Amino acid sequence: MEKKLEIFSHFEECPVRKVLNRCGDKWSVLILLVLGEVDNMRFNKLHKTIGDISQKMLTVTLRTLEADGLIKRTVFPEIPPRVEYEITxxxxxxxxxxxxxxxxxxxxxxxxxxxxxxFES
Amino acid sequence: MEKKLEIFSHFEECPVRKVLNRCGDKWSVLILLVLGEVDNMRFNKLHKTIGDISQKMLTVTLRTLEADGLIKRTVFPEIPPRVEYEITxxxxxxxxxxxxxxxxxxxxxxxxxxxxxxFES
DNA sequence: AACATTAGTTACTTGAAAGTAAGTATCTCA
DNA sequence: TGAGATACTTACTTTCAAGTAACTAATGTT
Structure with a gap:
């Protein structure tokens, strides 16, 4: 009998994959690294710090990180708005x-x- | 003066990103995990073990892993061909x-x- | 003579992630 | 009065990783 590799059956529904897939996108890891270096950071500061991320992708990525409980978003009801992000x-x-x-x-x-x-040669 | 985050200047050329990007694709990590469990494995066995990968993506991913020196490819000049992959x-x-x-x-x-x-609610 | 086997290659298509650019609300300041 | 600041949203477009399916070479097998 051959050794079975149980881990990989039904891999498409694998929860580990579901969780780690989010580490594979373009911006999540970078944002976590930035927020890991500071107490907290506001949206525009993050935008300037990273430099080459669009507003849209910054918003989208922050939302998924928040949904996973990896960062915390705090809104201060001021005008102009203030929103602080911090790592959990x-x-x-x-x-x-x-x-x-x-x-x-x-x-x-x-x-x-x-x-x-x-390898190329 | 504000604290600078040196890591992130010129991030698009960042070699760390270049290296880690390959961990973010769909198949590299999975193939490494499989090859980490065995001494070596042939192409078709890998194909069957993973199940839902196409021949093309298996070839492509094996080639990039080989190019990075993460796996070793050994061709035995037989017919039909035999090629063994092992982790380095x-x-x-x-x-x-x-x-x-x-x-x-x-x-x-x-x-x-x-x-x-x-979060969805 | 035709089918199976192995480890691919090739050409084409698809879909999701990411990019672009403009619009939004509300107040302050010049 | 209108420009700027903040943290977005929306609609549209682009890009590229991945998927599909057919084809290949060389030999052994029936």
């Missing part, structure tokens, strides 16, 4: 692992770039 | 961190699903 404990616990990945990428990127260059 | 040491070192993320996702997915449900 859950977000911080994820960020620990993301930072490990970033460290790994920094440690290995030279070797990887070299591998890619070799 | 570099791939294993990445997999450690990926598995941490998977563990985190498993630990937190219930809470996250609950948060998402609440």
């Amino acid at each position: 404990e859950r977000g911080k616990s994820l960020l620990v692992h993301i930072n490990k990945l970033v460290d790994w990428a920094e440690e290995n990127m030279e070797d990887i770039m070299e591998s890619r260059a070799k | 040491e570099r791939g294993k070192s990445l997999l450690v961190h990926i598995n941490k993320l998977v563990d985190w996702a498993e630990e937190n997915m219930e809470d996250i699903m609950e948060s998402r449900a609440k």
Whole structure:
């Protein structure tokens, strides 16, 4: 009998995939990294800090991060409006692992770039 | 003076992003997880194990993983052809961190699903 | 002679993520 | 009086990752 890999049956409905898919989009990880460095940050400050994100994608990504409980959104009923975003404990616990990945990428990127260059030839 | 977030200047050329982007695609992580469980695996066995990947995407993803030195491809000059894929040491070192993320996702997915449900209402 | 096997390639299509640009509400300040 | 600030929303367009399906080479098998 062959060894079975149970993990991968019905993988399309896999909840792990559902959760991790959100780490694979273009902006979520970056926003978490930024909010992990500060107490909180307002919308426009985030926009300027990241630089190349559109307002729309900033809004969309912040909403999904909020929906997952990774960041907290606080509205101050002032005019002009003030909205502050901060990372939650859950977000911080994820960020620990993301930072490990970033460290790994920094440690290995030279070797990887070299591998890619070799591979093309 | 405000605190600067150096990490994010010129982020589009950021090598960390270049490396981690490949973790964000649909199949790379899954293939690494499979190859992390066995000594090696042939193309068609991988295809059947994953189930819902197309031949094309399996080829494409294996090629990029190979280009990054995360897996090794060995061709045996037989007919019909035999090609074996195995994870490299570099791939294993990445997999450690990926598995941490998977563990985190498993630990937190219930809470996250609950948060998402609440958020929609 | 035709079918199976293996590990692909090729050409075309689709769909979802992301981008663009303009509009919105409300107040303050010059 | 009209321009600026803030945090968006909306409608439309683009892009590219991924999917589909057919084709390939070389040999062994019936």
